[in-house]
């Protein structure tokens with residue numbers, strides 16, 4: 298199996314609720330190696346660039362407002378089959394549907410699917426594009 302790189306974002310709700318440590322611990326326990334990590338606040342231009350695939354969708358403005366609402370942690374993760382393994386660990390987009398023990402089940406807001414605690418790249422192409430936005 299090939300070693301892959303992927304981008305994780307710990308979203309503003311999880312940072313505000315002090316779940317950064319627990320989420321990082323889950324990444325480490327699942328052999329998703331952290332090779333780079335930063336805490337930052339997105340600006341409007343960066344957020345639009347990052348979520349360009351969702352421009353025009355019904356949830357876009359709400360998503361952008363949320364992602365601009367506080368600090369986030371961005372992480373470069375590496376490991377065998379890391380893209381799919383991290384998506385599995387995150388759980389379904391809607392925290393209500395996320396399987397027990399997944400990051401979104403534990404830390405996502407079950408009344409607001411926008412606030413689902415984490416992001417993860419969904420393909421090799423997305424990972425490459427998204428990593429380049431945060432890590433030189």
Ligand code: RTP
Nearest residue numbers: 356360389390410411412413415416417418419
């Ligand atoms: P992500 O990109 O954050 O890893 O999540 P994902 O692939 O599971 O979901 P995606 O379809 O890419 O959506 C990006 C983020 O937009 C918010 N969202 N809100 N209200 C809605 O219907 C809705 N749908 C998506 C979520 O924060 C989702 O993670």
Ligand code: MG
Nearest residue numbers: 416417418419
């Ligand atoms: Mg996505």
